[in-house]
Amino acid sequence: EDGGGAASAGATRVHLAAAPAGVTRAPEHGALVNAAMVVARILRRFAKDHFSPVPRDFAQNPAPPSADSIEAAAMAQGGGASRVRVLTQNTWALPIFPDVQERVAGFCAVLARGEWDVVIMQELAMKREINAIIEAGKRGGLVYHHHFIQGVGFPIWLDVMGTGLLVLSRFPIVDAMYRRYSVNGFPHKIEHSDFFGAKGIGMVRLALGGPAGRGLDVYCTHLHARYCDPPPPPKGYVTRDGVRVTWNESKNPLSYDEYASHRAAQAFEAAKFIAATRDPRNLCVLAGDLNMPEKSAGATMVRRLAGRLRDSFREVSDADGFTIDAPDNVHTPAVGAEPPQRIDYVLWSPPTLGTSSGSPRASGGRWWVESSEVCRFVADVKGRRTHVSDHFGVGTELRYAKPGDGVALAQARRRPRPPPSDDAVDIAAVQEACRVVELGVADAAARQYKRQMRALVAVGLLLVMLWALHIDALPDSGLLPALLRGPLMVLLAAYAVGELIMGQYFNKDERFAMQEVLAEMRITVNAMRSGWLRG
Numbered sequence: 001e002d003g004g005g006a007a008s009a010g011a012t013r014v015h016l017a018a019a020p021a022g023v024t025r026a027p028e029h030g031a032l033v034n035a036a037m038v039v040a041r042i043l044r045r046f047a048k049d050h051f052s053p054v055p056r057d058f059a060q061n062p063a064p065p066s067a068d069s070i071e072a073a074a075m076a077q078g079g080g081a082s083r084v085r086v087l088t089q090n091t092w093a094l095p096i097f098p099d100v101q102e103r104v105a106g107f108c109a110v111l112a113r114g115e116w117d118v119v120i121m122q123e124l125a126m127k128r129e130i131n132a133i134i135e136a137g138k139r140g141g142l143v144y145h146h147h148f149i150q151g152v153g154f155p156i157w158l159d160v161m162g163t164g165l166l167v168l169s170r171f172p173i174v175d176a177m178y179r180r181y182s183v184n185g186f187p188h189k190i191e192h193s194d195f196f197g198a199k200g201i202g203m204v205r206l207a208l209g210g211p212a213g214r215g216l217d218v219y220c221t222h223l224h225a226r227y228c229d230p231p232p233p234p235k236g237y238v239t240r241d242g243v244r245v246t247w248n249e250s251k252n253p254l255s256y257d258e259y260a261s262h263r264a265a266q267a268f269e270a271a272k273f274i275a276a277t278r279d280p281r282n283l284c285v286l287a288g289d290l291n292m293p294e295k296s297a298g299a300t301m302v303r304r305l306a307g308r309l310r311d312s313f314r315e316v317s318d319a320d321g322f323t324i325d326a327p328d329n330v331h332t333p334a335v336g337a338e339p340p341q342r343i344d345y346v347l348w349s350p351p352t353l354g355t356s357s358g359s360p361r362a363s364g365g366r367w368w369v370e371s372s373e374v375c376r377f378v379a380d381v382k383g384r385r386t387h388v389s390d391h392f393g394v395g396t397e398l399r400y401a402k403p404g405d406g407v408a409l410a411q412a413r414r415r416p417r418p419p420p421s422d423d424a425v426d427i428a429a430v431q432e433a434c435r436v437v438e439l440g441v442a443d444a445a446a447r448q449y450k451r452q453m454r455a456l457v458a459v460g461l462l463l464v465m466l467w468a469l470h471i472d473a474l475p476d477s478g479l480l481p482a483l484l485r486g487p488l489m490v491l492l493a494a495y496a497v498g499e500l501i502m503g504q505y506f507n508k509d510e511r512f513a514m515q516e517v518l519a520e521m522r523i524t525v526n527a528m529r530s531g532w533l534r535g
Contacts, residue, residue, distance in 0.1 A: 023330055023378055023385045038096075045095045049126070049159055061145055064172030070209040082400050084208075084216060085115065086346050087375065088287035089393035090122045092331075093129050094164075094193075095157060099381045104129045106379020107388045108136030111168070116142070116395070118206070119168040120287040122222040125197070127159045130166060142168035144206075148178050148220075151198025155190070163197055165220050165288075167204050174215065175205035179273045181266045182513035183440075185224055185259060187506060194224050194259075201270045203277060217278045219286040221270050223298075224263045226291055228256050254439050261440020263291060264433040265517040267298040271305035272520070278307065280353040283367060283398070287346045289391065294342055297432035302347070304426040305524065305533075309347035312396040313372040321374050323392045328376070331390035346372065346396040372396040427528050434521045437514055444511035451503030458496035465489055 064070075091107060093100050111119065111133065119142060124130055134145050145168045153160030163178075179201050185194035201221040208215050253260040267290070278284045286309055292298040294311060303309045313321050322340035325332050332340075350367040375393035378385050465485070527533045 023387065038098075041098060042096050045100070046157070049095065049128070049157065061173070062143060064144070064174055064207060067207070070172065070207050082402060083117075083370070084283070084285075084398045084400075085117045085395065086120070086218075086285055086287060086348075086398065087116045087118070087393055087395045088120045088122075088220075088289075088344055088346055089375070089377070090222070090289045090344060090389055090391035091124045091129075091133075092389035092391060093124050093126065095126055095154070095160060099386070100126070100129065102381040103379045103386070103388045104132060106381075107377060108132055109379075110377050110388075111136040111142065112139040114140035114142075116140070117170040118216070118218055118285070120218065120220040121164075121166045121168075122220070122289050123164045124166050125153045125160045125162050125164045127161075133166065134168070137168040141170050144169040144171065144173045146173055146176050146202075146204050148200075148202040150178060150180060150200065152196050154193060155196060163200060163202070164222060165202050167202070167218060167220055169204065169206050169218075171206040171208055171216065173204050174207050176203065177277070178202045179269070181262075181269055182517060183262045183265050183510055185262060188502065192225070192227055197222075199224060199266065201273050203273075205279070205282070208283070214279065215282045217282045217284045219270075219274050219278075219284070219288075221266075221286070221288045221290070223266045223270070223289070223291045224259045226257055226259060226263070228258070252439060253436055254443055258443075261437050261443065261514060264298055264436040265440070265514055267292065267302050268305070268430075268433060268437075268517060268521055268524075271302045272524075274306040274309075278349075281351050283351055284309070284349040285346065285398075286348070287394075289344050291343050294345070297429040297436075299345075300426065300429035301433050304429065306347075307349050307352070309349050310369075312346045312348055312369045312398070313342075313374075313394060315369045316372050319374075321394075323374060323394065324390065326392055329390060329392060330386050344391055344394050346394050348396070348398060366401045367398055368401070370397040370399040423528065427525060430521060430525050430528065434518060434525065437518045437521060441511055441514045441518060444507050444514060448503045448507035448511060451499045451507060455496045455499035455503065458492050458499065462489060462492045462496065465492070 089107065091104065093104055119137065121133070124133065130147055137143075137145065145166065147162060147167075148165040149162040151161065151163050153162060153164075167173075180198050181200050184197075184199045185192055187195050189195065199222060201219055203220075204218050206216040206218060270286075274284070274286060284307065286302070286306060290299060290302065292302075294314065303311065320340070321342045323342050323344040325338045325340045327340060348367075348369075373395055375395045377388045377393060379388045465488070469485070524533065
């Protein structure tokens with residue numbers, strides 16, 4: 001069973017996490033002890049990464065074979081790849097998290113078994129762990145890789161860099177690109193670090209060869225995290241035996257989730273990037289941590305605007321498929337856990353153009369989802385078995401029925417077709433995302449104004465102090481000793497400059513970036529209403 005149990009229709013139940021058999025939870029301590037242990041762990045890891053040898057270069061990526069040799073190998077195998085096994089896993093491997101090296105070692109053992117053809121990872125930004133995973137992937141036949149290295153990671157950490165996105169592949173990588181999102185969190189929220197991770201969407205193009213298509217376009221992303229508690233209970237709040245079973249979204253999601261508008265804008269940009277760059281002759285996969293439930297407006301918008309992507313897990317399973325805050329994940333807090341959700345996906349779309357005549361399905365074959373499941377990988381950590389991440393992974397096997405393979409084609413035809421997309425629902429989803437981004441524009445403008453006012457107040461106080469000093473109105477003793485005047489004036493000046501930079505650069509840039517995204521979203525809504533974005 002995937003997802004740790006079924007929830008009643010239209011309701012989300014908060015489960016208390018219980019460790020499954022053979023997997024144990026870390027010992028519980030008091031709040032102060034836990035805080036001290038976290039600080040000590042971060043300091044130990046910081047010292048280890050800065051005062052012990054760390055690989056300064058990433059493992060080398062081999063050059064792909066020639067196109068002719070790929071085609072020849074494909075024909076020798078009977079027409080190219082007949083299956084592609086895709087895994088996405090948020091590794092939870094930033095250096096501030098517990099037991100990173102041990103958990104990554106457990107995931108390396110999974111990769112070395114060679115059970116996957118393409119692996120997409122998020123939250124992987126340390127050279128030590130990246131190189132370990134690349135080498136483990138090679139032992140499992142994943143000889144090609146690409147790490148999207150934009151972003152500084154944690155500014156004070158020497159070997160933390162990049163977006164945290166890494167792709168391993170059994171098939172040759174023949175192209176790669178990265179598109180950074182227009183809005184990406186706030187630079188002063190260092191504890192959140194999304195801004196420094198340069199969130200965006202990456203693409204690698206893999207060569208499959210044969211009539212199955214020219215290749216596979218793999219897109220990977222990790223949308224902005226949601227750093228908030230669940231929204232407060234609205235009117236009509238429902239409980240059952242004292243346990244929350246549902247809540248309604250606030251009319252203004254920014255009231256409890258300050259990054260809701262950023263995530264909506266990112267989702268739109270990701271979908272448009274896929275639609276603009278995918279090769280219609282290729283199989284297309286989007287995998288990663290979208291930080292949005294499957295029925296949310298943002299997730300619906302991504303699936304629709306990216307080219308009617310299909311949810312591989314939902315095609316073969318009706319289970320919950322929880323991937324975060326799952327009750328059977330030992331990293332889910334036993335008390336006070338947020339409602340479990342499915343936010344990690346393998347979305348896909350078959351080629352829309354044939355490889356020869358240019359007509360749909362010209363090759364006579366067909367792609368379909370053979371299987372898709374939630375992957376609960378475990379690792380040995382200090383003598384106990386634990387999950388490799390606070391996220392469960394999602395693994396999907398896509399199969400290709402070659403022309404003339406009657407058995408495979410019959411099996412593919414027996415697979416249920418996804419229900420047709422509802423244009424009204426799709427338009428409503430994009431409109432809801434528009435509303436959230438519009439709220440974000442107004443919020444950014446308000447924050448910019450407040451910072452300008454605070455800067456003016458600080459400058460005014462500084463001018464008053466300078467004027468008072470000029471006329472000797474401030475005595476050497478009293479409320480403002482002479483020793484404090486200089487530092488206080490420096491602090492006021494620094495505060496004013498900081499507020500001006502945040503307001504006139506970062507907040508202004510955020511506001512204008514979201515205004516541009518909002519304008520593009522409105523054009524998209526109008527195009528959908530008038531039928532220009534059918535298909």
